Each structure stands twice: as C-alpha cells, then as structure tokens.
Amino acid sequence: MSEWPSVATTVVITGTGTPVPSPDRAGPGVLVMVDDLALQFDVGRSTVQRLAGAGLWPTEVDAVFLTHHHSDHVVGLADLVMTRWIMDRTDDVPALPILAPEGPTAHFASSVLAGWEADIDIRRLHSGRGTAPAVDVVSFPTPTEPTEIWSTDGVRVLATGVRHEPVTGAVGYRIETPDGVVAISGDTRVCDEVASLARDADVLIHEAMRFEPIEALPPHRRFILDYHADTRLLGQLAEDANVGTLVLTHLLPVPETEADEQKFANDVRAGGFTGRLIMANDLDTISLGGRRRRPGP
Numbered sequence: 001m002s003e004w005p006s007v008a009t010t011v012v013i014t015g016t017g018t019p020v021p022s023p024d025r026a027g028p029g030v031l032v033m034v035d036d037l038a039l040q041f042d043v044g045r046s047t048v049q050r051l052a053g054a055g056l057w058p059t060e061v062d063a064v065f066l067t068h069h070h071s072d073h074v075v076g077l078a079d080l081v082m083t084r085w086i087m088d089r090t091d092d093v094p095a096l097p098i099l100a101p102e103g104p105t106a107h108f109a110s111s112v113l114a115g116w117e118a119d120i121d122i123r124r125l126h127s128g129r130g131t132a133p134a135v136d137v138v139s140f141p142t143p144t145e146p147t148e149i150w151s152t153d154g155v156r157v158l159a160t161g162v163r164h165e166p167v168t169g170a171v172g173y174r175i176e177t178p179d180g181v182v183a184i185s186g187d188t189r190v191c192d193e194v195a196s197l198a199r200d201a202d203v204l205i206h207e208a209m210r211f212e213p214i215e216a217l218p219p220h221r222r223f224i225l226d227y228h229a230d231t232r233l234l235g236q237l238a239e240d241a242n243v244g245t246l247v248l249t250h251l252l253p254v255p256e257t258e259a260d261e262q263k264f265a266n267d268v269r270a271g272g273f274t275g276r277l278i279m280a281n282d283l284d285t286i287s288l289g290g291r292r293r294r295p296g297p
C-alpha cells in the first residue's frame with residue numbers, strides 16, 4: 001500500500017427539480033468536491049437540506065457559483081448564507097464568496113441579505129456575537145467562450161454565456177480538477193457554447209426537456225420551448241463533445257413514472273449519445289476516480 005492517500009473529485013447532485021414543487025426534488029444545484037474543497041453551483045430550493053444529506057455543514061461550503069437569476073436556481077441562497085452564519089461554531093467563518101455573471105444575478109447575490117437585518121440584529125444581541133453574515137460577490141462579464149473566472153491550487157472554474165434568452169447573462173460552468181472535468185449547463189437551449197464547455201468532459205450535467213409533450217400544450221404554455229434543451233439534440237451534442245457521462249437533470253415535463261423517465265433516455269440515445277447516461281435523482285454521487293497525492297508536511 002502506498003502511504004499516499006487516495007483523493008478524488010466527487011460530484012453530488014444537490015437538486016434535480018424545476019419550479020414545479022416536488023417532495024423528492026430540491027431545486028437545481030450541484031456540489032463539486034475536491035479533497036476538502038466544496039464548490040456549490042446554484043442554490044435552489046432546499047439546497048441546505050441536501051447538503052446536510054451529503055454530510056456537508058453549511059460552513060464547509062467554500063464558494064458558490066450562480067448560473068442565472070431565475071428563482072428556482074437561487075431561492076435557497078439566503079438560507080445558505082444565514083444558516084452558514086448561525087451554525088458557525090468558531091465565529092470566524094469568512095464572507096461567502098459568490099461568483100455571478102454581471103447584471104441581475106450579481107445584483108441578486110449582493111442583496112440577498114436584504115430583509116434579514118432584524119433577525120441578524122436580534123441574534124447578535126442575544127448571543128453577544130461579534131460577527132454578521134456576509135457575502136463576497138465576485139461578478140464577471142458574461143464570456144463568449146470558456147474563460148477562467150476562479151481558481152485555487154489545482155482547480156479552476158471556467159464560464160461561458162449560454163442560450164437562455166430572453167434571460168441574458170446566463171452562464172454554464174466547466175470545472176477542471178486533477179481528476180478530470182465536470183461541465184454544468186445551467187438552463188439553456190442545446191447550443192455550441194455548452195459544447196465548448198463540455199469538450200472531452202468526464203461528466204456533463206445538463207438540463208433536459210422533451211419537446212413533444214410541450215408542443216402539445218396550449219399556446220400560452222409553450223413559451224418554455226424558447227429556452228430549454230431539446231433531448232433529441234442533446235444526445236448529439238454530448239456525443240460530438242466526447243462526453244463520458246451525461247447526467248440529465250431539471251427534467252421538463254416532470255416525469256411521473258419510470259416510463260416517462262425512459263422517454264428522456266430514449267430521446268438522448270436516438271440523438272446519438274453512446275456514453276454513460278444517468279437520469280439524476282437528488283444526492284446522486286459521481287466520482288471522477290482516485291489519484292495518489294503526496295501527503296502534506
């Protein structure tokens with residue numbers, strides 16, 4: 001046995017939902033862990049609950065990355081920021097770094113504590129604490145090609161604009177670690193921008209919508225066809241981008257049976273994808289495999 005510990009990048013799907021309420025699906029979110037580093041991508045409904053399910057204390061989240069300002073992707077942010085402070089046993093947890101595209105998403109992140117002042121005041125007064133919850137919002141212009149927006153030792157995060165119009169400033173992310181590459185689409189149509197983010201990725205987590213049942217809806221409910229990902233085209237994108245594992249999440253319409261779910265998989269296969277396919281459930285965990293690292297001093 002080597003004395004070097006085995007470490008690996010782990011991806012936990014913290015939420016597979018949409019705006020549609022579901023007892024089994026938290027709002028959108030993906031946790032990427034590399035050793036002790038914990039990066040959370042989007043913070044949908046009940047994210048703090050799912051992080052607890054993954055064994056992660058709120059204070060252990062090192063940074064948050066937001067894809068866009070649609071409520072289903074950010075509604076859990078105040079919960080995370082407040083709970084992180086309330087549960088801080090050391091009273092020295094730093095401001096939470098939040099990476100967000102410039103515009104409404106960064107604005108939302110910067111104002112996430114608005115309305116909580118009275119609660120913060122009374123908790124501080126009652127407990128005699130010297131700290132207050134805080135965020136450190138780092139905004140970036142929406143890139144038109146994969147561009148590094150954050151890095152630390154051995155790990156870097158790239159972003160690029162995706163196609164979620166009329167929402168502008170929506171981005172997807174590519175996380176490069178010593179173990180491989182994870183790509184996250186955010187909400188988007190199938191597009192070349194995600195193809196470039198996902199090039200040769202070990203794991204691509206992509207939103208998915210079956211167009212056929214949506215096209216059958218009354219006209220006033222078909223608008224979501226404008227800005228979500230057609231499963232048939234998605235299979236081709238993932239194959240062409242040489243993706244190892246494709247994880248489907250944020251499924252629309254929400255599948256009610258296994259047969260419904262199978263139709264998403266059938267579409268992706270018909271589109272040409274030959275890799276590993278996962279229909280995500282909350283807390284699904286994917287490992288990018290181990291490597292051996294020399295222990296620190």
Ligand SMILES: [Zn+2]
Binds near residue numbers: 018019028072073187
């Ligand atoms: Zn969404």
Ligand SMILES: [Zn+2]
Binds near residue numbers: 068070164167187
């Ligand atoms: Zn959206």
